[in-house]
Amino acid sequence: DADVTQTPRNRITKTGKRIMLECSQTKGHDRMYWYRQDPGLGLRLIYYSFDVKDINKGEISDGYSVSRQAQAKFSLSLESAIPNQTALYFCATSDLRSGGGGNEQFFGPGTRLTVL
Amino acid sequence: RKEVEQDPGPFNVPEGATVAFNCTYSNSASQSFFWYRQDCRKEPKLLMSVYSSGNEDGRFTAQLNRASQYISLLIRDSKLSDSATYLCAVIPMNTGFQKLVFGTGTRLLVSP
Numbered sequence: 291d292a293d294v295t296q297t298p299r300n301r302i303t304k305t306g307k308r309i310m311l312e313c314s315q316t317k318g319h320d321r322m323y324w325y326r327q328d329p330g331l332g333l334r335l336i337y338y339s340f341d342v343k344d345i346n347k348g349e350i351s352d353g354y355s356v357s358r359q360a361q362a363k364f365s366l367s368l369e370s371a372i373p374n375q376t377a378l379y380f381c382a383t384s385d386l387r388s389g390g391g392g393n394e395q396f397f398g399p400g401t402r403l404t405v406l
Numbered sequence: 407r408k409e410v411e412q413d414p415g416p417f418n419v420p421e422g423a424t425v426a427f428n429c430t431y432s433n434s435a436s437q438s439f440f441w442y443r444q445d446c447r448k449e450p451k452l453l454m455s456v457y458s459s460g461n462e463d464g465r466f467t468a469q470l471n472r473a474s475q476y477i478s479l480l481i482r483d484s485k486l487s488d489s490a491t492y493l494c495a496v497i498p499m500n501t502g503f504q505k506l507v508f509g510t511g512t513r514l515l516v517s518p
Contacts, residue, residue, distance in 0.1 A: 396452065
C-alpha cells in the first residue's frame, strides 16, 4: 500500500543535541509537510515543500530546518534541541491530483520526541 | 479569536446514539473544509471533505454553514470503534499557499 513512514517512532534526547526526523512516502505525492502536535494546541505547521526545490517556513519554524532530499523524502532537523520541542511530530503529504484540490493531507504515524 | 475552534468534549454517548460536533472558523473567506479522526497517540486520518452541498459517507454526515461560519459532523448509530478525537481542518484564505489550519479536536467516547 502507498504509505507515509517516519523514523524514528520514538526518541529521547538531551538539550543541545542535534536530532533528525525522517519521512518517506510511496504515494508519489509532490507536497510534503512537517507538523508538531502539543496537547491543547493542536497541529501546527513547521515547514512545507511543494517539490524538491521548494522549501517554505510554516508558522513555527524557529529552531527547525528541513531538507527535501528527493520527491519521496523530507527530513526535519532540530539543530540544538530544547525541552519545549518535546512534542509529537507528524509528516504529511498531499498532491494536486488528490482530493480537495490537493488539500487533503495524509499523515505518517508520527515521531514522539522527548527533550530532557 | 482562534481561526478554528472546537469544543474539546468529551462527548460521552451510548452505542447506537446520534452525536454531532461543530467546528467554527473565523475567516469568512475560508474554503476547503475537512474532518479528520485521530485515535490516541496515532496519526490523524482523513474522514471526509466537507462540500458546500454537504457530504455523507455511511453513518457520517458533514455539513457546511457559511452564514454562521461553522462545519458540522453528525455520526449516526455510534459504534464503540467511533471513540476517537475528531479534528476539523480549514483553509482560511483563498490567497497564496492554502494552509490547513486544524482545530484542537473534539473527543468522543462511545460506551456499551
